[in-house]
Every structure is written in C-alpha cells, then in structure tokens.
Amino acid sequence: MIRTVQASDIGRVRTVNEDSVWIGATRHGYTLGVIADGMGGHLAGDTASKLALETVRDRLDPLPPDLPEEELKAALNAAIMEANTTVYREAQSNEEFHNMGTTIVAALLKGAAGFIGHIGDSRAYLIQSGTARQLTEDHTLVHELFKSGQISLEEVDHHPRRNVLSRALGTDTVVSADMVQVTLGPGELLLLCSDGLSNYVSPEHLGKVAGIHEISLEERADRLLQLALLAGGSDNISVAMLEHQGEAAVPETKEWDT
Numbered sequence: 001m002i003r004t005v006q007a008s009d010i011g012r013v014r015t016v017n018e019d020s021v022w023i024g025a026t027r028h029g030y031t032l033g034v035i036a037d038g039m040g041g042h043l044a045g046d047t048a049s050k051l052a053l054e055t056v057r058d059r060l061d062p063l064p065p066d067l068p069e070e071e072l073k074a075a076l077n078a079a080i081m082e083a084n085t086t087v088y089r090e091a092q093s094n095e096e097f098h099n100m101g102t103t104i105v106a107a108l109l110k111g112a113a114g115f116i117g118h119i120g121d122s123r124a125y126l127i128q129s130g131t132a133r134q135l136t137e138d139h140t141l142v143h144e145l146f147k148s149g150q151i152s153l154e155e156v157d158h159h160p161r162r163n164v165l166s167r168a169l170g171t172d173t174v175v176s177a178d179m180v181q182v183t184l185g186p187g188e189l190l191l192l193c194s195d196g197l198s199n200y201v202s203p204e205h206l207g208k209v210a211g212i213h214e215i216s217l218e219e220r221a222d223r224l225l226q227l228a229l230l231a232g233g234s235d236n237i238s239v240a241m242l243e244h245q246g247e248a249a250v251p252e253t254k255e256w257d258t
Helices: 042-060 069-093 141-147 203-210 217-230
Strands: 002-009 019-025 031-039 104-110 113-119 123-128 131-134 178-183 189-193 237-244
Touching: 002 019, 002 031, 002 217, 019 042, 019 237, 031 042, 031 189, 031 237, 042 069, 042 104, 069 104, 069 113, 069 178, 104 123, 104 189, 113 123, 123 178, 123 203, 131 203, 189 203, 203 217, 217 237
Parallel strands: none
Antiparallel strands: 002 237, 019 031, 031 104, 104 113, 113 178, 123 131, 123 189, 189 237
C-alpha cells in the first residue's frame, strides 16, 4: 500500500505561491505525484506551473491498467513533453506570459515501482532508514560547472548564479526530461520537493524527518516546511511524499476452547 501526502507554503517573502503540487491515484490505480515550480514572475510563473501540472495529470489519468514498465515510462515522458508544448504555446500567444516556464518532477508508480521524470531543479529523494538519497540531477548552471570541474562542491551552494536553470519546461519548443526508475521497499519513501525545501533543508535533515515512522506523513511534511521557514523561507516551499507501508498485516487467528 502506498500512502501519500502533499504540502505547500508560500514562504516568508513571496507574495504569490508559484509552486503547484498534486498527488493522488489515477482512475485505474496508478499513483501520481507532481511538483512544478514556476518562473517568469508573479502571474506567469503561477500559470506555467499550473498548466504543466494539469496537463501531466490529465494526460496520465486515463492510463489503462497493468501497463508494462516500458509503456509506463513512455507515458510519463509523453505527458511531460505535452506539458512543455502547452506551456510554450501559451507563453508565445500571450505577451503577459512571455518567457514563462517551470520546473517539473513527477513520479508515476504501479504498486511500489515506477518512474520519475524531471526537468529543472525540483528534486526527488529516496528515503531509506532515515537517510535521503537524491535520485534526480539538477539542471542548473552551477551543476554543469561542477560536473565540468570548474567549481568545487563547496562553491555550488554559494555561487551567485546557483538559481539559473540550464533546462526548463515551456521555454523552448523541444526539451528532454530525465527519467529515473524507482522501486520502493516496505517502509521506504519517495520525497518530491521544490528548491524552496532542498535549498534550505539539508539531505541529512530531510532523511531524518521524513523517516520518522512514529508520526504521520502529514506531520512529517509539516515539520519539513517548518524547517525551511525557520531557515529563512525566502522561496515557495512544496513537498509530496509517497510511502510504501508494506503488505497489510494478516490478523492472528486464535482457537478457543468450547
């Protein structure tokens, strides 16, 4: 059984929440989680993230049951590509939305296994035994500089252009999404988030808080938002969590003497 929760906060500085987040089940029982972090200023960023999320959700909702894994992967990728076209066309046709775009990270699971598709710097983490492992690779200028050896890992977090994306959804006619396969074991959790969380809460704290099985998913999500707010909260903050709660326990049967 997969349990899910979503949470979002405008933060302490922004006047509009340009993040869009949704998590739930499609009509034939797949689990879908999507976070989009819009850019382009005020109304444009908000519009871009909503368009991307709604397009992906609408495209995937009617998926037929029991798709083979390669078809599931292809369906997720096609939905993200359709979202790119939708956002790009809206930006081109409306001067108010010129140059708008968004990040996206989306997880599509059949049972406890499936795929993550992403563009930009919203992230997916696998939480195992209180440890967070990043599954996605940021599409940012500083990450490209780090990969090419031009800056060190220590410089990444403080680089003046750390928020510049090298790839976004909706800014060009053609874009590619990275696709990552994922399988959740019992007790493991998939965490999706915008950079308003990952820029302010370390992977160590993400793992520790998201991995507290003694409290509800809702409380864990709220604690993560509070940590980001305490650390400054200068961006919108969004999180979605998908936890594999294992097989339902079979009630113990007892024999009674009569």
